[in-house]
Amino acid sequence: MTTPLWTQEETIAATGGKAEGARWAASGVSIDSRTLQPGDLFVAISGENSDGHVFVESAFAKGAAAAIVSKPTDKMRAAGPLVIVADTLAALNALGRAARRRARAGIVAVTGSVGKTGTKEALHFVLSEQGATHASAASYNNLWGVPLSLARMPADTRFGIFEVGMNHPGEITPLSKLVEPFVALITTVEAVHLAFFNSVEEIADAKAEIFDGLQEGGVAILNRDNPHYARLRARAEARGAARIISFGAHADADARLDKVALNESCSCVSATICGQKVTYKLAVPGRHIAMNSLAVLACVQALDADLALAALAMAQLKAPKGRGERHVVSAPLGDFTVIDESYNANPASMRAALAALGQSSPAGSGRRIAVMGDMLELGDDSIAMHRELAGDIAAAGIGLVFACGPHMRELFKALPTTVQGGYAETSDVLAPLLRDAIRPGDVVMVKGSLGSRMGPLVEMLLGMGDDDGASLRRNRGA
Ligand SMILES: Nc1ncnc2c1ncn2[C@@H]1O[C@H](COP(=O)(O)OP(=O)(O)O)[C@@H](O)[C@H]1O
Ligand SMILES: [Mg+2]
Known part of the structure; x- marks a missing residue:
């Protein structure tokens, strides 16, 4: 050994x-x-x-x-x-604490309503070529995931990246004190898990607990475009953050988006990161990913790592599983594209995924198809939050919507009939309807909360590449 x-x-x-x-x-x-x-x-x-x-x-x-x-x-x-x-x-926590104490690494804690895992993975990826980098596995961000991730950190780590999450107020404070981050990053604050909170302000405050364990001289990285920016900034300052780096499209952002070209399979970003101009290709499409990439580069800057190298690495980035992975399914009579967003969903990430689908260009007679499952844990306003997506569907030029689950049913009913592809209570009943509708050239995005079981629909679509293409033949030009 x-x-x-x-x-x-x-x-x-x-x-x-x-x-x-x-x-x-x-x-x-x-x-x-x-x-x-x-x-x-x-x-x-x-x-x-x-x-x-x-x-x-x-x-x-x-x-x-x-x-x-x-x-x-x-x-x-x-x-x-x-x-x-x-x-x-308690022993696992003690191991985590000991790992933290012995490491001389630059430690980053990543939290936020959406984008934690993707941002953590992006940091892992771009920093790995600059030094030994350790990061939490998967979404190991809770009371056992955080100490486990710390306990797994080798002593000679140079950069340690930890995802920190919560469902209730008070959960992040002890985790932050365990991680003792030098950099604490909040990707964004959104109306997620509203079932457990009275307001989005309460969610912002719970995310701000990430500063409770901030190292002396530590850095807070905050989303300048988020309505809760001032609230988070005040909390970071109160907790003694020595430096605050804001990121976003806002003119005052320290890591500022100057220009972005959103393409089907990548984005081209021009940004100014703490005074340094960078232009890079980002291999994961979507405006939301471009915004996250600014936070990643702000973090690289805060860690005193090489900004230009990190920006170059963005061209090789990959979407984590179920969060925007693209697959071209080669069926005998033509190709179609599947965007796998099946890992999870809430209104913020659903909007981002619909917008990214809007950037795609279906081939020939293909269409943009959104396959949407219920977003869970949204509390009393859930139905309204589902219905409100009708505007995003229209804005993204989506040609057909397949919906499943009682909440998505309400959205489905609110759509123009020409856009109504099919509805079913559960994803297994929806599967054959969707399968029969696919045509060559389609771009199909599948998204819903984990509990809505959208994963099997992605499997079904990918499996269509293996069969004799009968379903595609049936639908050709239909
Ligand atoms: N800044 C963002 N705004 C909106 N949606 C986002 C953002 N960043 C990521 N997402 C989307 O949110 C979903 C969850 O992403 P993930 O990185 O797993 O976040 P988390 O770990 O916070 O759950 C994915 O669909 C992803 O594309
Ligand atoms: Mg996660």
Whole structure:
């Protein structure tokens, strides 16, 4: 093994646990035996649905180096070395804290109503070529995801990027104090999770908790175009931010968009980042991604990394899974395009995705098709928030809408009949309607909340490339 991530001694020192069994060193940390890699330290966390203690033996069978447990049994002892603690989640936090303390990295915390993962991934990508960069996996942004991501950070990391999320007020404060960011970035504040909040101002305040753990001399990066900018700025200042970098199209933004050309598969951006002019190609389309890219470059600047190199790297950026990935489906009688936005949806990201679909140019007799599933957790105004998308659909020149779910039904009914492609209560019932409507040249964007199960529709569309093209033949010129 190269330098271990955690030795037995370091783990004991960090957690105050009691070691049992042979000496060990671990190359990773895992809380899920299904994805555990050989050499990982397994931490038996009790979740909502299961208790990690049940999986300790299977973790060892998969090659775990050791396990942190609070309820040891003789079977566990026989399976491998243990670290016995009173509370395993507290132990994971202790490991995260120890990782934070030993790192001399530039640490970034990314939060916001939308765009956290995409921005985190973009930072990971552009900084990786400038130094050892560690970032949270997937959307590991909650009370176990953040300490786990910290605990996985190698000691010699130069840049550490952590996603921090919340559903309720008060959740970000302890996570921010654990991460102790040098740079705290809020992508944007939007009406998301309104079911758990009384107002968007309350959401802004909850996001501003990201400054509670800001390092001394730290930097806040804020969206200048967002209506809550002044509120967030005041909070950052009150928390002692030494520097505030604003980003956006606003004339006063420190990382300012000067010009953007939105193309079907990329954007060309001219910007001024803290006085430095940069022009770059951004390989993920959509105005929202261009705005996020300004925040990324502001962050690069705050970290004293190379701005020009980072801007160049934007030409190789890829959309994270289910957040705007493009696929050309080659069916025997013609190609059509699928934009996979199935990962999740709320009004802000739905609008952004519709606008990006509006930038596409369908070939031949193809159309822009939006396949939309319910946006969940929006609270009392949910129906109105669904209906309001009718304006965005018209503005983006969308030719056909397929909708599923009781809330989308209300939007569907509000659309001109010529645009009504089909409606069904659930995505599996919608699937054959959509399949039968596809023509060569179409550009089909699929989006909805995770709970709306839009993923299978993307699978179905991608699968059309494998069949004999019968459905395309049927619809040709229809
Ligand atoms: N600035 C933005 N404004 C609106 N939508 C955005 C923005 N940034 C990203 N999105 C969209 O929001 C959705 C979620 O993106 P993601 O990066 O996973 O955010 P999060 O991690 O905050 O959930 C995607 O559809 C993405 O394209
Ligand atoms: Mg995320």
